[in-house]
Amino acid sequence: MNGFESLRSGVEAIISHGLRSILTILGILIGVAAVILTVGLGEGAQANVNSAIASLGTNLLIVTPGSATTGGLKGGLGSATTLTIQDATTLANHAVAPDVAAVAPTVQKSEALTAGSNNWVAPVVGTTPSYEQIRNRSVASGSFFSQADLTEHANVAVLGPIVAASLFPSGGAVGQNINIGLRSFQVIGVMNSVGSTTAAANEDDQVLVPLDVAQSELFGRTQGNSISAIYIEATTKSTLGAAYQEINTTLLNLHGITTPSAADYTITAQSSLLSTASTVSKTLTVLLGGVAAISLLVGGIGVMNIMLVSVTERIREIGLRKALGATPGLIRRQFLIEALILGLAGGLGGVGLGLLGVVVLPHLIPNTVVVSPSAIVAAVLVSGAIGVVFGVYPASRAAHLAPIDALRSE
Amino acid sequence: MLERDRHNFSPEALRSDIGDLGDESAISTIAQLTGTGDDTVIELDQVTKTYRSGDLNVEALQGISLKIERGYFVAVMGPSGSGKSTLMHILGCLDTPTSGTHLLDGADVSGLSEIELAQVRNKKIGFVFQAFNLLSTLSAWRNVELPLIYAGIARNERKERAFEALGAVGLLTRSEHKPGQLSGGQQQRVAVARAIVTNPAIILADEPTGNLDSRAATDVLGLFDELHQKGRTVILITHEQDVANVARRIVHIRDGKIQSVDERSQ
Ligand SMILES: Nc1ncnc2c1ncn2[C@@H]1O[C@H](COP(=O)(O)OP(=O)(O)OP(=O)(O)O)[C@@H](O)[C@H]1O
Ligand SMILES: [Mg+2]
Numbered sequence: 001m002n003g004f005e006s007l008r009s010g011v012e013a014i015i016s017h018g019l020r021s022i023l024t025i026l027g028i029l030i031g032v033a034a035v036i037l038t039v040g041l042g043e044g045a046q047a048n049v050n051s052a053i054a055s056l057g058t059n060l061l062i063v064t065p066g067s068a069t070t071g072g073l074k075g076g077l078g079s080a081t082t083l084t085i086q087d088a089t090t091l092a093n094h095a096v097a098p099d100v101a102a103v104a105p106t107v108q109k110s111e112a113l114t115a116g117s118n119n120w121v122a123p124v125v126g127t128t129p130s131y132e133q134i135r136n137r138s139v140a141s142g143s144f145f146s147q148a149d150l151t152e153h154a155n156v157a158v159l160g161p162i163v164a165a166s167l168f169p170s171g172g173a174v175g176q177n178i179n180i181g182l183r184s185f186q187v188i189g190v191m192n193s194v195g196s197t198t199a200a201a202n203e204d205d206q207v208l209v210p211l212d213v214a215q216s217e218l219f220g221r222t223q224g225n226s227i228s229a230i231y232i233e234a235t236t237k238s239t240l241g242a243a244y245q246e247i248n249t250t251l252l253n254l255h256g257i258t259t260p261s262a263a264d265y266t267i268t269a270q271s272s273l274l275s276t277a278s279t280v281s282k283t284l285t286v287l288l289g290g291v292a293a294i295s296l297l298v299g300g301i302g303v304m305n306i307m308l309v310s311v312t313e314r315i316r317e318i319g320l321r322k323a324l325g326a327t328p329g330l331i332r333r334q335f336l337i338e339a340l341i342l343g344l345a346g347g348l349g350g351v352g353l354g355l356l357g358v359v360v361l362p363h364l365i366p367n368t369v370v371v372s373p374s375a376i377v378a379a380v381l382v383s384g385a386i387g388v389v390f391g392v393y394p395a396s397r398a399a400h401l402a403p404i405d406a407l408r409s410e
Numbered sequence: 411m412l413e414r415d416r417h418n419f420s421p422e423a424l425r426s427d428i429g430d431l432g433d434e435s436a437i438s439t440i441a442q443l444t445g446t447g448d449d450t451v452i453e454l455d456q457v458t459k460t461y462r463s464g465d466l467n468v469e470a471l472q473g474i475s476l477k478i479e480r481g482y483f484v485a486v487m488g489p490s491g492s493g494k495s496t497l498m499h500i501l502g503c504l505d506t507p508t509s510g511t512h513l514l515d516g517a518d519v520s521g522l523s524e525i526e527l528a529q530v531r532n533k534k535i536g537f538v539f540q541a542f543n544l545l546s547t548l549s550a551w552r553n554v555e556l557p558l559i560y561a562g563i564a565r566n567e568r569k570e571r572a573f574e575a576l577g578a579v580g581l582l583t584r585s586e587h588k589p590g591q592l593s594g595g596q597q598q599r600v601a602v603a604r605a606i607v608t609n610p611a612i613i614l615a616d617e618p619t620g621n622l623d624s625r626a627a628t629d630v631l632g633l634f635d636e637l638h639q640k641g642r643t644v645i646l647i648t649h650e651q652d653v654a655n656v657a658r659r660i661v662h663i664r665d666g667k668i669q670s671v672d673e674r675s676q
């Protein structure tokens with residue numbers, strides 16, 4: 001009896017117990033589909049997070065006031081007034097920090113905005129023209145403010161798309177005037193949407209104005225010389241680390257701090273955000289994949305269960321086959337092949353269902369699902385292996401039945 | 411005794427025999443040459459079988475000594491529970507004796523491994539059971555071909571031989587029918603076809619007519635008689651006298667012991 005005979009006999013046995021076979025296959029099928037979908041969802045989420053973080057800007061370092069470790073004691077992260085315009089201008093000096101390409105200090109405060117009869121409240125951010133480049137932003141219409149606007153204290157503003165839509169519902173914001181607090185500003189541009197919902201604040205809902213105007217005319221009295229954050233672009237991705245060091249040394253010097261652990265500011269690298277985020281989503285993938293793997297295991301136990309039932313039920317058949325000359329090895333092989341077919345059928349069916357889910361799911365939920373070829377191959381191999389592993393015990397039982405006991409049984 | 415000496419009493423001798431037995435013409439030649447029946451094919455010496463169920467020991471066979479010559483038609487008769495089926499299972503290498511020796515073609519069967527026993531059953535013995543024992547999911551010819559699968563014969567030849575065997579039992583037209591679509595008598599004829607398809611030297615039948623009406627029984631018994639005429643050793647177990655009357659020798663057993671042996675002229 002060659003392998004083909006065993007295969008044919010296995011397929012026949014499976015077909016002759018149609019419903020039971022389908023139910024067994026279903027257990028594995030659902031497990032495999034779950035693995036493919038959860039891994040796909042996890043990887044999709046990771047891809048989303050990565051692209052969202054990348055949209056924050058490239059080679060980006062962010063300096064914020066207050067220490068990350070002792071911020072709570074110092075009165076809250078960001079509320080400390082430890083960063084100044086001087087810090088920013090020093091860092092922009094190539095002689096001091098050669099690996100820094102551009103620096104954009106920002107000040108920020110929520111303000112009431114009015115345009116005609118429309119009101120809106122949004123953060124107003126004072127910054128420099130290099131903000132556009134450093135943050136990887138672009139204007140949808142009009143233009144960003146220039147170095148000249150900065151030095152001339154021009155009362156100009158660039159609106160985030162949400163602000164523009166709120167103040168000018170019928171469009172045509174560029175060229176109009178708005179009031180920020182009591183001051184009148186001319187709208188010279190509207191930003192493109194960032195679309196990022198992962199950032200702490202929605203950056204589509206803010207107004208950008210030249211730094212000097214913001215300081216002198218908007219928040220001067222309350223914030224003085226201090227700034228909310230400094231966005232810094234390193235020259236290249238590979239010099240990010242060097243830039244980090246230069247910034248750190250410079251700021252420690254400027255602030256007269258001798259022990260680095262006592263720093264009154266925090267430098268955040270975009271890459272660390274990326275790795276944190278991908279760690280989080282990897283953990284998620286592993287977790288979901290683990291749950292799915294357990295369901296696959298349960299499916300495997302289902303195969304074993306059914307194979308044991310099948311051995312018991314076909315005890316007379318086994319006895320007869322032995323009487324007709326089947327060796328224990330052949331009986332074992334026959335049952336193993338049946339289990340393997342059940343496992344593989346479940347695996348392939350599960351891949352089919354999983355791929356269907358990959359196509360259908362994005363229409364139902366906002367998540368991205370990524371097809372992972374390695375997950376598919378692994379799932380099919382594992383389900384085949386599950387069939388064999390969980391088939392070994394029932395198959396051995398069948399193989400070692402005494403022919404006479406098997407024939408006698410009712 | 412001379413005849414015995416010719417045999418080598420080792421499992422190896424039996425192993426080497428497995429290959430060349432089953433050739434019908436060779437068997438009938440031997441049967442003709444040894445018409446007086448001195449070529450012993452089965453020999454039991456003081457065979458006992460004790461079943462253990464809990465503290466209770468059932469002595470199903472209590473010292474059976476028996477010689478069956480090649481080409482003989484032997485009926486084993488006895489009341490229910492006398493140990494007929496137990497005897498057949500031992501003769502068919504489906505079960506092993508508790509004590510005593512069982513020689514098949516002069517070789518001691520107890521020395522064979524499970525795999526070798528499977529090969530002996532496949533090549534030397536054809537079984538017919540009272541309950542037919544056909545696989546309900548397979549058609550008649552697929553049932554008949556089963557022993558040939560285990561003999562490692564190619565599909566084309568299997569089909570040819572299965573149809574030949576079905577022709578021999580007069581069921582060629584039903585070869586594609588499943589057991590459920592056949593009458594009891596037809597099912598038993600399929601089982602007979604399955605028993606003869608490998609050309610075994612020995613046919614063992616345990617109450618083959620037990621589930622059949624008298625006409626179907628006559629048909630099936632006719633088949634056994636035909637097989638006997640062709641030189642095969644046929645051992646038929648029954649508790650009906652008129653069934654046993656087909657045989658050349660009738661062994662009566664009772665309570666696990668041989669009571670008498672009738673030699674009949676034909
Ligand atoms: N597996 C077993 N365990 C215990 N006792 C058994 C077993 N098989 C058979 N027996 C006993 O052995 C004795 C002989 O049984 P066997 O089946 O050989 O009888 P039989 O002559 O074939 O009877 P029948 O004509 O009813 O088929 C009986 O008493 C039976 O109860
Ligand atoms: Mg019986």
